[in-house]
Amino acid sequence: MSAVVTACGGSGSSGGSKPAPSNNANKPNVEWVVHVTGSAETPPGPNGAVGYAIIALHDPLHQVCWRFAHLHGFQSATSADIYKGGPHTTGTLSIPLTAGPALHHRGCVAASATLMSALAADPSGYYVNIDSVANPKGAVRAQL
Numbered sequence: 666m667s668a669v670v671t672a673c674g675g676s677g678s679s680g681g682s683k684p685a686p687s688n689n690a691n692k693p694n695v696e697w698v699v700h701v702t703g704s705a706e707t708p709p710g711p712n713g714a715v716g717y718a719i720i721a722l723h724d725p726l727h728q729v730c731w732r733f734a735h736l737h738g739f740q741s742a743t744s745a746d747i748y749k750g751g752p753h754t755t756g757t758l759s760i761p762l763t764a765g766p767a768l769h770h771r772g773c774v775a776a777s778a779t780l781m782s783a784l785a786a787d788p789s790g791y792y793v794n795i796d797s798v799a800n801p802k803g804a805v806r807a808q809l
Contacts, residue, residue: 692723693721693722693723693730694722694723694724694785695721695722695785695788696719696720696721696722697718697719697720697721697788697809698717698718698719699717699718699719699720699793699807699808699809700715700716700717700807701715701716701717701718701733701736701793701795701805701806701807702714702715702805702806702807703715703738703739703800703804703805705752705753705792705805705806705807705808706794706800706802706803706804706805706806707753707754707755707803707806708802710739710800710803710804710805710806711738711739711799711800711804712738713737713738714737714738714739714804714805715735715736715737715738715805716733716734716735716736716737716795716805717733717734717735718731718732718733718745718793718795718807719731719732719733719734720747720793720809722781722784722785723773724778724781724785727775727776727777727778727781728773728774728775728776729747729760729762729773729774729776729781729784730771730772730773730774731745731762731763731771731772731773731793732770732771733745733768733770733771733795734770736770736795736805738805739797739799739800739804739805740797740798740799741767741797741798741799742767742768742795742796742797742804743764743765743766743767743768743796743797743798743801744761744762744763744764744765744768744795744796745762745763745768745793745794745795745796746758746759746760746761746762746793746794746796747759747760747762747784747791747792747793747794747809748791748792748794749790749791750790750791750792751789751790751808752792752808756791756792759780759784759791760774760776760780760784761774762774762793765796768795784809788808788809789808789809791808791809792806792807792808792809793806793807793809794806
């Protein structure tokens with residue numbers, strides 16, 4: 666896991682997962698780039714299913730933005746969400762990112778200031794999950 670303070674899809678690392686202040690409302694306050702895998706799912710997703718998820722908090726705008734890249738090892742992705750929960754647990758839905766029938770590989774959704782603060786304070790207590798037609802409860806996943 667790495668926290669990044671750049672625009673969605675950029676690079677650079679702040680070396681931790683604490684939110685960094687931003688003076689520009691268009692730039693995220695904090696961004697995570699995580700490697701999603703089928704083996705991280707509960708129950709496990711397809712063998713070899715992998716990819717990357719970039720999750721960014723835009724606090725002044727009260728938005729959570731995402732981008733998914735290099736997804737392979739599974740087909741027909743349908744939806745993605747952020748759940749509150751630890752590794753290999755079934756969590757509680759916190760932020761629906763994109764709903765089926767086909768996955769949107771990037772976008773932004775509104776989120777409450779309370780939820781964004783909780784996510785920024787304890788990112789490892791949340792995970793991103795991508796579902797598929799064959800794996801409606803999760804093809805790939807990663808803790809933030």
